[in-house]
Amino acid sequence: MSVSAPVSALRPHAEQSYADELAALAKADDRPRPPGWKLSPWAVTRYILGTTLDNGTVIAPKYIGSRRIVEVAVATLATDRALLLLGVPGTAKTRLSEHLAAAVAGDSTLLVQGTAGTAEEAIRYGWNYARLLAEGPSADALVPSPVMTAMAEGRLARVEELTRIPSDVQDALITVLSEKTLPVPELGTEVQAQRGFNLIATANDRDRGVNDLSSALRRRFNTVVLPVPRTADDEVEIVTRRVAELGRSLDLPEVPTSMAEIRRIVTVFRELREGTTVDGRSKVKSPSGTMSTAEAISVLTNGIALAAHFGDGTLRPADVAAGVHGAVVQDPVSDGVVWREYLETVVREREGWDDFYRACREVSR
Amino acid sequence: MGRVDTDRVHVLGIRHHGPGSARAVGAALADLRPDAVLIEGPPEADALTGLVSELEPPVALLAYVPGEPARSVFWPFAAFSPEWVALRYAAENSVAIRFCDLPAAVTLAERGQAAAAGPEEAADGREQTRIDPLGVLAEAAGYDDPERWWDDAVEQRGQAEPGAPSPFPAIAEAMAAVRAELAPHPVDGREARREAHMRRILRAALRAGHERIAVVCGAWHAPALLDHPRVADDDALLRGLPKAKAALTWVPWTHGRLAAASGYRAGVRSPGWYHHLFTVPDRPVERWLAEAARRLRAEDQPVSSAHVIEAVRLCESLAGLRGRPLAGLAELAEATSAVLCEGSELRAGLVHDSMAVGERLGSVPGSAPTVPLQSDLSARQRRLRMKPAASPRDLDIDLRDDTGRQRSALLHQLRLIGVEWGVPRQDSTRSRGTFREAWTLVWTPELDLALIEASTWGTSVPAAAAARARDLAAAAGLPRLTLLTEECLKADLAEAVGDVLAAMTARAAEDADIEHLMAALPPLARSARYGDVRRLDSASLRDVAVGLLARVCAGIGPALSGLGDEAAARMVTRVDGVQAAAVLLGGDAEQEWLDALAAAAVREDVPGRVCGRAHRILHDTGRLDGAALADRLGRATSRATSPDRAAAWIEGFLSGSGLLLVHDTALLSLIDRWLARLAPEAFTTVLPLLRRTFGAFAAAERRAIGEQVRRPGRGAASAEWATDDIDTGRAAAAVATAAAAMGIAAGNGGGN
Numbered sequence A: 001m002s003v004s005a006p007v008s009a010l011r012p013h014a015e016q017s018y019a020d021e022l023a024a025l026a027k028a029d030d031r032p033r034p035p036g037w038k039l040s041p042w043a044v045t046r047y048i049l050g051t052t053l054d055n056g057t058v059i060a061p062k063y064i065g066s067r068r069i070v071e072v073a074v075a076t077l078a079t080d081r082a083l084l085l086l087g088v089p090g091t092a093k094t095r096l097s098e099h100l101a102a103a104v105a106g107d108s109t110l111l112v113q114g115t116a117g118t119a120e121e122a123i124r125y126g127w128n129y130a131r132l133l134a135e136g137p138s139a140d141a142l143v144p145s146p147v148m149t150a151m152a153e154g155r156l157a158r159v160e161e162l163t164r165i166p167s168d169v170q171d172a173l174i175t176v177l178s179e180k181t182l183p184v185p186e187l188g189t190e191v192q193a194q195r196g197f198n199l200i201a202t203a204n205d206r207d208r209g210v211n212d213l214s215s216a217l218r219r220r221f222n223t224v225v226l227p228v229p230r231t232a233d234d235e236v237e238i239v240t241r242r243v244a245e246l247g248r249s250l251d252l253p254e255v256p257t258s259m260a261e262i263r264r265i266v267t268v269f270r271e272l273r274e275g276t277t278v279d280g281r282s283k284v285k286s287p288s289g290t291m292s293t294a295e296a297i298s299v300l301t302n303g304i305a306l307a308a309h310f311g312d313g314t315l316r317p318a319d320v321a322a323g324v325h326g327a328v329v330q331d332p333v334s335d336g337v338v339w340r341e342y343l344e345t346v347v348r349e350r351e352g353w354d355d356f357y358r359a360c361r362e363v364s365r
Numbered sequence B: 001m002g003r004v005d006t007d008r009v010h011v012l013g014i015r016h017h018g019p020g021s022a023r024a025v026g027a028a029l030a031d032l033r034p035d036a037v038l039i040e041g042p043p044e045a046d047a048l049t050g051l052v053s054e055l056e057p058p059v060a061l062l063a064y065v066p067g068e069p070a071r072s073v074f075w076p077f078a079a080f081s082p083e084w085v086a087l088r089y090a091a092e093n094s095v096a097i098r099f100c101d102l103p104a105a106v107t108l109a110e111r112g113q114a115a116a117a118g119p120e121e122a123a124d125g126r127e128q129t130r131i132d133p134l135g136v137l138a139e140a141a142g143y144d145d146p147e148r149w150w151d152d153a154v155e156q157r158g159q160a161e162p163g164a165p166s167p168f169p170a171i172a173e174a175m176a177a178v179r180a181e182l183a184p185h186p187v188d189g190r191e192a193r194r195e196a197h198m199r200r201i202l203r204a205a206l207r208a209g210h211e212r213i214a215v216v217c218g219a220w221h222a223p224a225l226l227d228h229p230r231v232a233d234d235d236a237l238l239r240g241l242p243k244a245k246a247a248l249t250w251v252p253w254t255h256g257r258l259a260a261a262s263g264y265r266a267g268v269r270s271p272g273w274y275h276h277l278f279t280v281p282d283r284p285v286e287r288w289l290a291e292a293a294r295r296l297r298a299e300d301q302p303v304s305s306a307h308v309i310e311a312v313r314l315c316e317s318l319a320g321l322r323g324r325p326l327a328g329l330a331e332l333a334e335a336t337s338a339v340l341c342e343g344s345e346l347r348a349g350l351v352h353d354s355m356a357v358g359e360r361l362g363s364v365p366g367s368a369p370t371v372p373l374q375s376d377l378s379a380r381q382r383r384l385r386m387k388p389a390a391s392p393r394d395l396d397i398d399l400r401d402d403t404g405r406q407r408s409a410l411l412h413q414l415r416l417i418g419v420e421w422g423v424p425r426q427d428s429t430r431s432r433g434t435f436r437e438a439w440t441l442v443w444t445p446e447l448d449l450a451l452i453e454a455s456t457w458g459t460s461v462p463a464a465a466a467a468r469a470r471d472l473a474a475a476a477g478l479p480r481l482t483l484l485t486e487e488c489l490k491a492d493l494a495e496a497v498g499d500v501l502a503a504m505t506a507r508a509a510e511d512a513d514i515e516h517l518m519a520a521l522p523p524l525a526r527s528a529r530y531g532d533v534r535r536l537d538s539a540s541l542r543d544v545a546v547g548l549l550a551r552v553c554a555g556i557g558p559a560l561s562g563l564g565d566e567a568a569a570r571m572v573t574r575v576d577g578v579q580a581a582a583v584l585l586g587g588d589a590e591q592e593w594l595d596a597l598a599a600a601a602v603r604e605d606v607p608g609r610v611c612g613r614a615h616r617i618l619h620d621t622g623r624l625d626g627a628a629l630a631d632r633l634g635r636a637t638s639r640a641t642s643p644d645r646a647a648a649w650i651e652g653f654l655s656g657s658g659l660l661l662v663h664d665t666a667l668l669s670l671i672d673r674w675l676a677r678l679a680p681e682a683f684t685t686v687l688p689l690l691r692r693t694f695g696a697f698a699a700a701e702r703r704a705i706g707e708q709v710r711r712p713g714r715g716a717a718s719a720e721w722a723t724d725d726i727d728t729g730r731a732a733a734a735v736a737t738a739a740a741a742m743g744i745a746a747g748n749g750g751g752n
Helices: A019-028 A043-051 A068-076 A091-104 A131-136 A146-153 A171-176 A232-249 A259-275 A292-310 A315-328 A335-348 A353-364 B019-030 B043-054 B082-092 B104-117 B120-130 B131-140 B146-155 B168-181 B189-207 B218-228 B231-238 B257-260 B271-279 B284-298 B306-322 B329-340 B347-359 B373-381 B400-416 B445-454 B461-473 B478-490 B492-511 B514-533 B539-560 B565-583 B587-601 B608-620 B628-635 B642-656 B659-663 B663-677 B680-695 B701-708 B717-722 B728-742 B744-750
Strands: A082-087 A111-113 A125-127 A142-144 A156-162 A181-184 A189-192 A196-205 A221-225 B011-012 B034-041 B059-066 B066-075 B095-097 B213-218 B247-252 B393-398 B420-425 B436-442
Touching: A019 A091, A019 B400, A043 A068, A043 A091, A043 B306, A068 A082, A068 A091, A068 A221, A068 B306, A068 B329, A082 A091, A091 A156, A091 A196, A111 A146, A111 B373, A125 A131, A142 A146, A142 B284, A146 A156, A146 A171, A146 A181, A146 A189, A171 A181, A171 A196, A196 B306, A221 A335, A221 B329, A232 A259, A232 B436, A259 A292, A259 A315, A259 A335, A259 B659, A292 A315, A315 A335, A315 A353, A335 A353, A335 B271, B011 B019, B011 B082, B011 B218, B019 B082, B019 B146, B019 B213, B019 B271, B034 B189, B043 B059, B043 B082, B043 B095, B043 B247, B059 B104, B066 B082, B066 B104, B082 B095, B082 B213, B095 B189, B104 B717, B131 B146, B131 B168, B168 B218, B189 B213, B189 B218, B189 B231, B189 B717, B213 B218, B213 B231, B247 B445, B257 B271, B257 B347, B271 B284, B271 B347, B284 B306, B284 B329, B284 B347, B306 B329, B329 B347, B347 B461, B373 B461, B393 B400, B400 B420, B400 B436, B461 B492, B461 B565, B478 B492, B478 B514, B492 B514, B492 B539, B514 B539, B514 B565, B539 B565, B539 B587, B565 B587, B565 B608, B587 B608, B608 B642, B628 B642, B642 B680, B659 B663
Parallel strands: A082 A196, A082 A221, A111 A156, A156 A196, B011 B213, B034 B095, B034 B213
Antiparallel strands: A125 A142, A181 A189, B059 B066, B059 B247, B393 B436, B420 B436
16 A cells, blocks of 8 residues: 655545654654554553653644543553444544554554445455456455455554444454454465554444444453543634644635634533533533534534635634534424524523524524 | 660651551561550540450541530541551550550640631641642652552552561651751641650650650651650640540441541542452452452353453553553553443443442440440430330320420431431321321330441431431432432431432432432422421422422423333322322412323323323312313213223222212213213223222212212202201301311302
C-alpha cells in the first residue's frame, strides 16, 4: 500500500498529519519499546493525550478525556490481548483507534470496515481469480486481507464497527486472536503473527444487538468503554479543536468563530442528550438521535461554511440553526415535538439567546 | 536537651491506617522487643488498654463529655492500623502501653470553643492544608498524588523479607528534611502542643526507667520526638490548656464509617483493599481478582480463570506503564471493568466498590464502659418515666400531649437504629384517629448489644437515628423511601426528613415504573397528615407528595393499557390507594388526578376492572352524575362488549360495596337487563366473576339487592321506605346526632 503525498489528500492519515510530532516523540523517547512498536507505551499515551516535550515541541491532544482510559487501552495493546473500544456514536472510537495505530505501528491504514456485507475474505484472505485459474493456487494468487498483512509484518490491524459484521464472519477472528495464526489450507501453509501484531476493534453499543459478539470472541478482547465528554468545558474544548482542524484541512476561509456560539451549540447538544438543563433545575425530553459530539462538530463546520460562502463572514445563529434542527429532528413527528418544547421552555427564556431562538423558530416553521 | 538517646527510644513514623506501615511496625516491634510502647492517642485511654485482647477491630476509642454526648471525638482503629498492631503486640506481650497525644479532655474543650467560634471543620481544614508533608515529598519524587506516592514508597514495598532493614530511620530523616523545608512556617498552635505533650509522656517513660521505648506516631511527628527542645518550652506550651470533663470507652466501628471521610484521622478511601493487603499472605493482586471473579460468578456472570489471568496481566502492564512497583487499587478497578466485566462499568463498579470498602463490623465486650448512647437513652428514659423492664408491658400513647409525643418519638427512633424495645401492637379498640399509638415494651439483653452496635451511628438517640435514616435513604428504592419518611416523621427527625425527601424526589424522577410511584404515594400522603398531628411543618412533605401525584397523573395513561387479569386487580388497589392519597392532598392535585382518571376511564384498551373502578371513583366524587353513569354502564354492558369485560367492569365498579345498587335503581335495572339478555354460554362464563363480586358484599347488602330486584314496581328503595310508618319524632334525636358526626347540617339529611 503506497502512501501518496498528504498535501492533496482530502483527509490525510493520522501518521501523515502528525508526522512531525511522531518523529519528535520518537527522538525524545528513551523508554523500552515492546517488540514491533515505534514508540514506548509511555510515549504513546503522551502522543494521544498531548504534552510539551523538553525541547519545546508541542504535542497536541488527540483524545480529550480521561487519562485512565487511554492508559488501559495502551496497556492492553502492550499485552497480546486485542482491544475493543465500545461507545455510543460520536465518542471518538475511530479517532482513538486510528491514532493508537499511528503511534504504535506508525501505520493506521490496515483497516477492515465492518458492514453487513463484510465477507470472510476481508478478514482472512481472498484470491486473484485470474491468476488462480491460470496458475492454480499459489502464493502469488493469494490476496491477503489487512489482518493477514498486519500479522505477517507484526503491525496493528483495525476493525471498524465490529458488531455490524455477520456473526460467522466475526468468528473468523477467534483463531487469529487466540492461536495468533492464519492457516491457508489451499497452499498447505500458514501465516504466523509476528511480534508486534495486535488488533483494535470498535463497536457501537447503541446497536449492540445487531450482531452481538460471541462470548468466545468477546473473551479475546479487553473492553474499554468510551464515555460521552464528562464536562461541558471538555466538550467545548473538543469541538473547538476539531472545528479548527477540519476548517484548516477543508481550506475554509477564516471565519471568526465566537466561543459563545460554540458553547451554545455544545450546551444545546448536552442538554438534549442528558435530558436536563445545565443548571439541573428542569428536565428536558431527549430526541431519538444520539446528539453526539461528532454531530455538534459537523453542525458548526457546516455553519462556518455557510457563513463564509453565503453569510457576512461571521458565524451567526442563523448559520447553525438549520444544522441543529437537522441533528435534533430525525423523526419528524416525535422529535419535532421534543425540539419545539425545548425551544419554547428552555431557549426562549435564556438570556442572550433571542437571536438563536428566532433563527430556530424560522427554520422549524 | 537535644537529640534523644536512640538506643532507648525508637520512633516508628507511620501513616495512620496504612497496611504497609502496620506490617513494618509489627516487624520492628518483634525485632526491638520494647518494654514500653507509646502510641498517638488520648492518654485517658491508658485505663482501657486492658480490654484490647477482647476487642475485634474495627473499633474506635470514643471520648465524650458526660451529659453532653453530642460533643465527642473518635479514634478509629482497623486491623490494618499500625496503632492497632502496636496495641495488640503490647497486650500479647504484657508490655506497658502509654497513649501520648493531647488528653481527650483538651481536645473536647477545644472542640467546644471551635463550635462556639464557628464551624469546626474550617479550623481543622486550615491547619491541614498549611502543612502537607507528604505532598512535598511526593512532589519531589514526581508524583501528583501524595497518597499514591506513600503507597508506592512505603505501603506496597512488596513483601519485605524478614531481614530487610527497618524503614523507620529513613522515614524520620525524610520528614526532618521536609520540616526543615517548611521552616519558614514553623509548627505552631495545636500541632506544637500535641508534640510537646508527646515529648512530655516520652520523658516520663524515660524517667520511669524503661530501656527500650517504641513510639508509634504519625510520620510527621517523628523528627519532633527525636530532637527535643528545652523542657521549660514544652511546659510553657502546655500550660493553662482548657479542659473539659471527658469519659472514654471503646465502641464497635465499621469499614463503611472508616471510609466515610469524617472525624479525626478517618477518610480511608478503601479499607477493604487495605485489609486485604494486610491480611493476605502473598500475591495480593491475584487473590483480589480471583475474589472479584468469585463474586461475579455468584451473580451468574460467566467469568473464567482465563479472565482472571488476563486481568492480572493487564494490571501488571498498566502498573508498568505508570511506573508503579505493584498494581494498586486503580489498576485493579480498571482490569475488573475491562476484562472481568467485559466493559460493563456498572457491574464492575458494584463488585469493586463493595470489595474496596469490604464492610465489616467490629465488636466490643459487654464489660467496656457504657457508651454515650446508652447514657443518653437512660437519661431520656428517666425524663419520660419509661423504665425498661424484662417483662412485656403494654403502653398506650396519646400523641396530643407533649410527653406522649416524645415517648412515641423515642420508641420510633430506637426502632430505626435497630433497638426494638417497643413493638407496635394492633389495638383491638383501635380507633381510626391518628392521635393514639399502642405499643408493647420489652427490654431484652440483646438490646444492650444492639445499642452498643448502634453507637457507631451517633452519640445521642435522635442523632443516631437521623444518621441511620440518611444512610438507609441513600440506598433505598422508592416504596421503601416513603415508608422511611413516615418513620422519620413518627420519630420526630425533622432534619432527616428533608434528606429523605430529597432522595425521594431524585428517585421519583428516575423511576419509570408507574406502579412504584403509585405504591409510594399513599404512605407519603398519610405522612403529610401525621405531620399535622405531630405539629411538624408538613408543607415540604405535601410538595413532594403533590409532585409524585403529578408524575402519576402524567404516566397513568400508558400504564393502564395491556394489563393481565392479575395485574389489573393489583392496579385497582393501586388506583384506590392513590385516590385516598389524592383526597388527603386535596386541591388542584386531586382535580388533576380525577381528570387523568376520567380520561383513562373511557379508553377501550384499559381493562374492564380498572375502568369500572375509575367510574366508581368518578361517581363517588361527583364527577359523573347518575344519568351519565347510567349511559356509561349501558355502554359497558351493551351487546358489542364481550361478557367477560362487562363482568370485570361491574366487578371493578362494585368492589367493596354494593349499597349503590340498592339506592340507584336505574343502575340496578341496567345490570339486571344485561344479565337477562346474556346467551346461556356467556352466562356460564361470567357467573364465577359475578359470584366473586356479589359474594364479597355483606349479607345484608345482598339481601337488600335481592329484595330490590324482586320488587315488582322497581321504585326507588328509599322512596318505598319513606312511606313506611316511621316515628319521625323518635328518630329526630338519632338523625341529629348522626348528622353532627358526619359533619352535615341537619337540614340536608331529609333530601335523600
